[in-house]
Amino acid sequence: MGARSTVLLALALMLISAHGAHAVRTQVPASLLFERKGDLYRMTIDGSETVRLTATRAEESSPAASPDGLRVAFGRGKDELWTIDMRGADAHRLVAKRPRTVLYASTGSPTWSTDGRWIYFDRASQTPNEICGSIFRVGSAGGALKRVTAGLVRGSLDGEPDVSPDGRRIVLVSGDCEPGCCPGIAVVDTAGRPTRDLSRLGPTRGVQLAPSWAPDGNHLAFVVYDADGSGRSAIHVVNRNGSGLRRITQWTFETDDPAWSPDGRDIAFHKEGGLFLVNPDGTNLERVPGTRAGDSSPSWLPRN
Numbered sequence: 640m641g642a643r644s645t646v647l648l649a650l651a652l653m654l655i656s657a658h659g660a661h662a663v664r665t666q667v668p669a670s671l672l673f674e675r676k677g678d679l680y681r682m683t684i685d686g687s688e689t690v691r692l693t694a695t696r697a698e699e700s701s702p703a704a705s706p707d708g709l710r711v712a713f714g715r716g717k718d719e720l721w722t723i724d725m726r727g728a729d730a731h732r733l734v735a736k737r738p739r740t741v742l743y744a745s746t747g748s749p750t751w752s753t754d755g756r757w758i759y760f761d762r763a764s765q766t767p768n769e770i771c772g773s774i775f776r777v778g779s780a781g782g783a784l785k786r787v788t789a790g791l792v793r794g795s796l797d798g799e800p801d802v803s804p805d806g807r808r809i810v811l812v813s814g815d816c817e818p819g820c821c822p823g824i825a826v827v828d829t830a831g832r833p834t835r836d837l838s839r840l841g842p843t844r845g846v847q848l849a850p851s852w853a854p855d856g857n858h859l860a861f862v863v864y865d866a867d868g869s870g871r872s873a874i875h876v877v878n879r880n881g882s883g884l885r886r887i888t889q890w891t892f893e894t895d896d897p898a899w900s901p902d903g904r905d906i907a908f909h910k911e912g913g914l915f916l917v918n919p920d921g922t923n924l925e926r927v928p929g930t931r932a933g934d935s936s937p938s939w940l941p942r943n
Contacts, residue, residue, distance in 0.1 A: 669900060670940040671907055672702035672711060673914060676933065679713060681725065681940070684907075684916070686928030692727035701747050701936050705779070706755045708941045712779075714747035720760055720777065725940075733758065733781045743770050748799045752829075753806035755779055759787065761798035761811075769816035772796045774809065774831070787831040788813075796822070803852050808834060810850040810859060823847045824861050826879075840881030845872075851906075853899045858919070860897040860906050865890060874908055876919055887921035898937045907937040 668683040677698035681690045692711065693699045699721075702713045710722045712733075720734035737744045742765040749760045758779055763772025773790040774797050777783075790797035790813065799812045807828060814822030824847045826836035837859075845866035850859050857879050863886075865871045871890040874897050877883060887906070888894055894910040905916045913930030914937050917923065 669902075669942065671898075671914065671927065672704060672936075672938045672940065673909075673930070673934050674700050674702065674936040675931065679711065679727075682927070682929060684927055686930075689929060690725075690727070692723060692725075694727075701749060701938075703749045703751060703758075703938050704940045705751050706753055706941060710779075712749035712751065712758050712760075714749065714760075718744040718746045720746055720749060720758070722758075722779070731781065733777050733779075734760070734762075734784065737764070741765075745772075750800050750802050750809075751779070752776075752802055753804065759800045759802060759809060761800060763796060763798065764791075766791070766794075766816065769794070769818065770796065771816040772798055774798075774800045774811055774827075787829070788827060789831065790816075799849055801850055801852055802829075804854055804856040808836065810836075810852060812848055812850065814846075821846060824850045824859070836879050837877070837881040840877060840884065843875070843884070849896055851897045851899050853919070854901055854903045860887075860899055860919070862895050862897065874906065874917070876906075885921075887917060887919065888924070896936050898939055900939050901942045907939065909935045909937060 668685045670683050672681055679692040679699045679702045697716045700714045702711050704711055710724055712722050715721045718736035721732050723730045734746055744764045746762045749758050751758055757776045759776045761772055762775050763770055771791050773786050774788040775784045775786050788797045794816055795813055796816050797811055797813045800809045802809055808826050810826050812822050813825050826834045843863045845864045848862045850861040860876050862872050863875050872894040873886050873890045874888040875886050897906050897908045899906055907916055912932050914927040914934050916925050
């Protein structure tokens, strides 16, 4: 065999090998993080593998995977923020709980910056008369906290942040301090300044909660809780400028926590009976195998 033939054969084998490796990667099922009875789990969406990540006496909540898929940020108890690796090991406390003199203290809903350097989260406590809160950030390895929004100062309750795919915006829920009314979704930049996003979003049938960015950065999913007092809710999708609002699930009980898949094809959420997937246009509703009633706070692992 000549030198040219040898080189061509080597290149062909490399291409075959690369194609085979790519096929294996794409065949690995996508995975979700979620909360079950106060502990955190990792599960493939076909139900073939379930890994319990925490087993403590404290209640863990709101898991969020880092952009590189190596660590999970989550709330522990009512007022702490931690990270662990994907085996449930190497736990680090990033935010400690406050003294008991701080009434109704809560910390949670972490979301990572796109470069993995920061974790944004909400933090609330009782002011003289009401419970108010702001969005904060902390380094992914710990350090000093920085307040991003002025909720605690201006008399509002800001919570449930989610960083946009371009890393430049944060969608959140903002409303009157508790007891109050009428929370709704809004978008700020990473310095806490309001943006023009969602400017065309009009009133909805009820309060707006739990926003989630689509991976293209041009759409959002969120929950509307029916204003009639029934406790029913439904997932909605809207364009980034607030136009094109549409409901994609039926009004049912316990519908909450939408989370957009990395490829944009599915939105995971929880409702009665477990975790479910639905396409952004409302089609192909299906239950995630192996999930149970009470499973909540689904969050996707990145497909690296």
